[in-house]
Amino acid sequence: MMIKDAEVDLLLTDLMDLYGYDFTDYSKASLKRRINRLLLLDKFPSFAELRFRVKTDEDYLKRFVEEITVNVTEMFRDPSFYRYVREKVLKVLATYPLIRIWHAGCSTGEEVYSMAILLQEANLLHKSLLYATDLNPDVLEKARKGIFPLVNMKQYSENYILSGGTHEFSDYYTAKYDHAIFNKELSGKMIFATHNLVSDRSFNEFQLILCRNVLIYFDKDLQDRVLTLFDQSLDALGFLALGSKETLRFSTISNHYIQQDKEKIWRKKSS
Amino acid sequence: MEKEIFMNKYELLIIGGSAGGLEVLLEVLPQLRTDLDYAVVLVMHRRGGDSLLTGLLSDKTKLAVKEAEEKEAIRPGVIYIAPADYHLLIENDKTFSLDYSEKIHYSRPAIDASFETAAEAYGPLLAGVLLSGANADGAEGLLQIKQAGGLTIVQDPDEASVSYMPQQAIEKNAADKILTTRQIIGLLNELNHSIKPGNR
Numbered sequence: 001m002m003i004k005d006a007e008v009d010l011l012l013t014d015l016m017d018l019y020g021y022d023f024t025d026y027s028k029a030s031l032k033r034r035i036n037r038l039l040l041l042d043k044f045p046s047f048a049e050l051r052f053r054v055k056t057d058e059d060y061l062k063r064f065v066e067e068i069t070v071n072v073t074e075m076f077r078d079p080s081f082y083r084y085v086r087e088k089v090l091k092v093l094a095t096y097p098l099i100r101i102w103h104a105g106c107s108t109g110e111e112v113y114s115m116a117i118l119l120q121e122a123n124l125l126h127k128s129l130l131y132a133t134d135l136n137p138d139v140l141e142k143a144r145k146g147i148f149p150l151v152n153m154k155q156y157s158e159n160y161i162l163s164g165g166t167h168e169f170s171d172y173y174t175a176k177y178d179h180a181i182f183n184k185e186l187s188g189k190m191i192f193a194t195h196n197l198v199s200d201r202s203f204n205e206f207q208l209i210l211c212r213n214v215l216i217y218f219d220k221d222l223q224d225r226v227l228t229l230f231d232q233s234l235d236a237l238g239f240l241a242l243g244s245k246e247t248l249r250f251s252t253i254s255n256h257y258i259q260q261d262k263e264k265i266w267r268k269k270s271s
Numbered sequence: 272m273e274k275e276i277f278m279n280k281y282e283l284l285i286i287g288g289s290a291g292g293l294e295v296l297l298e299v300l301p302q303l304r305t306d307l308d309y310a311v312v313l314v315m316h317r318r319g320g321d322s323l324l325t326g327l328l329s330d331k332t333k334l335a336v337k338e339a340e341e342k343e344a345i346r347p348g349v350i351y352i353a354p355a356d357y358h359l360l361i362e363n364d365k366t367f368s369l370d371y372s373e374k375i376h377y378s379r380p381a382i383d384a385s386f387e388t389a390a391e392a393y394g395p396l397l398a399g400v401l402l403s404g405a406n407a408d409g410a411e412g413l414l415q416i417k418q419a420g421g422l423t424i425v426q427d428p429d430e431a432s433v434s435y436m437p438q439q440a441i442e443k444n445a446a447d448k449i450l451t452t453r454q455i456i457g458l459l460n461e462l463n464h465s466i467k468p469g470n471r
Contacts, residue, residue, distance in 0.1 A: 245369050
């Protein structure tokens with residue numbers, strides 16, 4: 001069974017009317033694939049039954065929202081990006097008395113822990129605050145716990161070394177059964193909060209905003225609105241980091257930013 | 272039943288391949304007409320975050336070869352390559368979008384994801400080709416292209432360096448045509464709008 005475009009629209013209208021979740025400006029192909037996947041996964045005999053469940057069961061709604069958004073992430077993803085942050089960006093951030101960083105759309109938090117490791121190795125974690133936000137409360141709960149599957153650690157350790165890490169990566173976590181429990185001192189400076197990039201406003205000013213592989217799910221208008229939100233939330237001379245296939249290039253804020261080398265990191269001009 | 276191929280209509284050609292597929296492309300690309308008037312999308316399994324593939328393939332043709340960018344409009348005469356480690360989706364408005372969701376058949380990019388969304392967006396204006404590979408990816412997507420009225424071609428498993436992937440598509444009855452590399456080249460050139468259908 002494949003869901004029709006009109007049915008996708010019906011579900012999105014329900015989510016908006018009943019719960020205030022606005023997915024109407026998300027890229028459609030991905031959403032549709034995710035909804036089809038969920039129909040199969042949860043063995044709904046028909047679209048009507050899925051719709052009924054979403055409309056009447058708030059617990060299921062949580063699952064639905066979590067599953068139609070993509071929550072795949074990894075630690076030290078794109079090691080050269082982290083190498084650049086380690087070698088260049090942190091040098092600038094070090095000059096601030098208090099470093100405020102926003103991970104927007106952080107999902108289960110692997111990149112937030114990566115950043116905390118960088119900050120700790122640069123001896124900056126003690127004066128940093130990492131705001132980690134997502135629209136899904138359940139993935140934030142996972143991020144807060146800092147417990148990740150042990151099977152991924154080999155890959156993460158390789159990424160970490162490629163990013164310029166020189167410590168023993170396994171010192172950052174305790175292995176228990178098939179989980180890696182990350183050290184509490186890493187999460188001590190993290191603040192987790194639900195924040196919906198579509199509907200919520202700027203809530204602070206930051207020197208570094210990371211939003212990697214989130215904008216790819218938005219249409220052009222929404223991308224532009226979200227980039228404007230970041231612009232409003234970023235100090236002059238602050239840094240904005242996007243995913244490896246995302247760009248500021250065609251956005252309305254691009255004039256105020258300078259790309260840093262070839263990395264997907266832009267620095268805001270002084271005025 | 273031989274499917275009738277209507278020339279002068281295909282807007283998009285999408286090709287998927289895995290192990291052994293790249294060699295076929297290296298043979299096909301130099302022999303493609305350079306006045307191609309449909310767009311081409313290549314979805315190839317590979318390891319790592321390489322931009323090597325774009326360079327390698329652009330050396331083989333005078334046509335424009337580039338990595339597909341998210342939200343980019345699909346234009347005729349251009350060969351787009353699915354970037355490493357993202358699924359490449361095709362929107363109904365004939366633009367690309369990227370997706371970093373779970374791997375499908377251990378693959379990202381997954382051929383199925385691109386084929387299925389292309390079938391939705393282009394319907395009968397789509398031609399799909401599945402090449403050599405050791406993976407089941409692509410067979411389901413090819414079937415959806417066929418069901419949406421598109422033309423589906425599978426590399427002859429006898430010729431493919433790894434026959435598993437084409438074989439999977441044939442077993443699903445997803446192939447309108449089973450062709451050798453040489454025959455594929457001939458057909459792709461005939462799909463061009465600017466020439467009249469000839470004898471095959």
